[in-house]
Amino acid sequence: MARPLTLYYAPFSRASRGLWMLEELDEPYALRLIDIRKGEQKRPEFLAINPAGKVPALRDGDRTVAESAAICAYLADRFPDAKLAPAADAPERAAYLTWLFYAASNIEPAVMARANKWDVSAYQASWGGYESVIDNIAGAVRRGPYLLGPQFTAADVILGSMVRFGVSAKLIPNRPEFTAYIAHLEARPALQRAIKIEAEYVAQLKT
Amino acid sequence: MARPLTLYYAPFSRASRGLWMLEELDEPYALRLIDIRKGEQKRPEFLAINPAGKVPALRDGDRTVAESAAICAYLADRFPDAKLAPAADAPERAAYLTWLFYAASNIEPAVMARANKWDVSAYQASWGGYESVIDNIAGAVRRGPYLLGPQFTAADVILGSMVRFGVSAKLIPNRPEFTAYIAHLEARPALQRAIKIEAEYVAQLKT
Numbered sequence: 001m002a003r004p005l006t007l008y009y010a011p012f013s014r015a016s017r018g019l020w021m022l023e024e025l026d027e028p029y030a031l032r033l034i035d036i037r038k039g040e041q042k043r044p045e046f047l048a049i050n051p052a053g054k055v056p057a058l059r060d061g062d063r064t065v066a067e068s069a070a071i072c073a074y075l076a077d078r079f080p081d082a083k084l085a086p087a088a089d090a091p092e093r094a095a096y097l098t099w100l101f102y103a104a105s106n107i108e109p110a111v112m113a114r115a116n117k118w119d120v121s122a123y124q125a126s127w128g129g130y131e132s133v134i135d136n137i138a139g140a141v142r143r144g145p146y147l148l149g150p151q152f153t154a155a156d157v158i159l160g161s162m163v164r165f166g167v168s169a170k171l172i173p174n175r176p177e178f179t180a181y182i183a184h185l186e187a188r189p190a191l192q193r194a195i196k197i198e199a200e201y202v203a204q205l206k207t
Numbered sequence: 208m209a210r211p212l213t214l215y216y217a218p219f220s221r222a223s224r225g226l227w228m229l230e231e232l233d234e235p236y237a238l239r240l241i242d243i244r245k246g247e248q249k250r251p252e253f254l255a256i257n258p259a260g261k262v263p264a265l266r267d268g269d270r271t272v273a274e275s276a277a278i279c280a281y282l283a284d285r286f287p288d289a290k291l292a293p294a295a296d297a298p299e300r301a302a303y304l305t306w307l308f309y310a311a312s313n314i315e316p317a318v319m320a321r322a323n324k325w326d327v328s329a330y331q332a333s334w335g336g337y338e339s340v341i342d343n344i345a346g347a348v349r350r351g352p353y354l355l356g357p358q359f360t361a362a363d364v365i366l367g368s369m370v371r372f373g374v375s376a377k378l379i380p381n382r383p384e385f386t387a388y389i390a391h392l393e394a395r396p397a398l399q400r401a402i403k404i405e406a407e408y409v410a411q412l413k414t
Binding site for chain 2: 014051052053054060062063064065066067069070073074077078088089091093094095097098100101102104105106108109112113116118119120124125126128132133136139140
């Protein structure tokens, strides 16, 4: 029998977020490598799973979830015992959803606009200016250790992955708030395992 | 006593999505006008509510939700009797979350990149190329009447608002799939009420 959870995955892509999230759970899962250098994400057999032609995608039995933030939100609610999301009626749910969606829809375009020197009107774009996005994230993680304080959630997987990548790629400034936040995230065994698994896939692809 | 739900709102902004969502519910709410032409969204009293300095934001008692898609996701789960989201354990939850996050993080940057002629690498940007985003949305609404078929959800409020605005602003092509989808949405009394309320606010601001 196929395992119920299968992540369609490519190393060094946004699929790393799904891998980390799965490692935070205590559920069996399989990784299915999609070689994006060969364009496998645009082949008909993968488009039947995710018509958007992107990794990650997650299969859970006959259900499919795409978009890394949706995968994290889905898994967090699907496996409540892991406590990776405040319950639907918990007061913290408001901040949890705010940060999950904020990360998904603001950080990447703001950072890419800056890196590519696009002329963005802060009034026109929903993400506003790069500086205000960076200030807003810094404010959110200042208290720590996580976005919601003591409780680590799926929103940290998404926002944390973006901050980790952004700082290492020098797309996000290395402010003390981010250094501390990244250190808290990297202390998590699940992220350490995900990093190790990713390295093994990278080595495998190189051979 | 203050009503429990208060939407911080500006007409002709992304706050229109929150207004439509509230009209889909059968709950009392108040609108609090934030005059974004006067920069009220950047004033300290509003930054205390939403540090990102953007409308919409929603207050529910002492909880605050920001980001239009987060507001819709929050309200749909908060008021399950309105059936604006599949339940957490329903099979349709996977597609619901996929579309909610896809809309929130792909459509706007893809459309803005096209409108502003930004040179986006489809490989680099999570949203990929404009054409593939448009094709993907068209495929999603082709079956209709809504994203999930017969069930209207909060994902239709978000994606539907973007498609309506995009087509009317000629940022999204007027394909038959979109025309049919918009007609289904505009047949909803809640959207008709939201459009009327918005028009009244616009008139009020002009005087």
